[in-house]
Amino acid sequence: MKRWIGCVVGTSAILAWLAAFQTVSAQMYKDLHSKLEKRVYKNAEGETLPYRLWKPENYDPNKKYPLIIFLHGAGERGDDNEAQLKNDEFLTLVLDPQHPAFLIAPQCPRNSWWAGLRRQADSSQPWPNELTRPMKLVIELFDQIRKELSVDPDRCYVTGLSMGGFGTFDLLLRRPHDFAAAVPICGGGDTSRAKEIAHIPMWIFHGGADPVVPVSLSRAMVEALKKAGGKVRYTEYPGVGHNSWSRAYQEPELREWLFQQVRSGSGESSGS
Template sequence: MKTTLYLFATTLLLMLPPNANAQDALKQFEARQYSDADGNSLSYRILKPKQYDPAKKYPLVMFWHGAGERGDDNQRQLVHGMADFASAEVMEKYPAFVVAPQCPKNQKWANNDWSADQHTMSEQPSTPMRLSLELIDSLQKEFSIDADRIYVTGLSMGGFGTWDALQRRPKQFAAAIPICGGGDTALAEKIASVPVWVFHGGNDTVVKTSRSRDMVQALKEAGGKPKYTEYPGVGHNSWSATYANPEVYKWLFSQRRSS
């Protein structure tokens, strides 16, 4: 409980008011809601490529936020990283759909203990994760999305969600960028062929740095070639530097799903 409260407080402290450019960028995200046949719903925001042309195919990026952004306002999930994705520079170089669902309060993208040294992936996804994966399928039917360029990323609670989604659908995603999260090392072989760039702070006391290190090592032992960036002396916030790095976008959007 203490770890969860600290994670929430840490994220809130980092929620600085965006500058004018960031505010303008975030206004581009359209508010929507996805509902399944049983009435379960997931609020989300979607950024569309400028001058969207249905005759062309575009990448899709799914972003899962951290614990501090949970709620029902369909706004809070945009606070970290999304202004970077929606910046004029990134949108011009890499026209893409960017989708940011919001996890309801007291729920998780992946049902595991963030403070644990390791975990075994649950047999069934959490409801928010199940709806997120269904949302991807739904958007592929609605828009002209390149099935070979669907990417997943997320931070903290969303970092765990990124690993969870990747391990549940190892053949769907072209690349993943999990930030300060952790996955099930026993399932590393399933995703060894997927390009992954992992990020973590070297002094993270909320989600142990070893969670990322262990996943990277497990992927290497399974024959994978993951990229790993660890920020020396950095605590839990390893996402600001990551999403502000132009090389991250260059790498991400260059990836294509392997046949």
């Protein structure tokens, strides 16, 4: 199937066809993995971070494109530069030819975390403000990619699932004026600091029966953001366990909503 499509209709036609459907087959996602270039970021201290890069079809360096950062969950940690694509429904975000964009998917090392907070049932507990080495490298990579490629600085987005959901909130708190929108899935954040990121439009997702990351963490963050005047949407799937990302990334309105968000010159975001 992959060979026939590649030979006859080409990548552009594949993307156009996939974009017409809200549900994409698992094999179709897998067939797109080869389009994500394998790279390794290395800083001046010799620290490295493997990542995959998706470039817009027919990339024109004279144009500016949105950038999406995807942060995977704890089960995909490692150094093979492959596992972070396991839950690949996030690729739905870049399948529409009407919204060409860059996407970077870094891989967190084993026994490491995107955020200092792993998970906790009681959101009233003090939240650690530790900058983990992987998150430090993600921030450095983010800065490098914006210099290397033709990225629209007003259309940078971050999304993540589970451990990556925590990482999404952590990255926003560390770079509160760099992102136009965020999509945290089955994660959690520091509610005491919600005001610092309330200006960033967010669409938060969680399964109502999540046995791994308590849904109370997303509920508490949504409440805190709303109290701070935040532009937040929240979707909770009743009876759904930890895997809420498969449904979230295929929400019919998500892609259009995301690309409508634009950061203003003040560092705040517009849209809803």
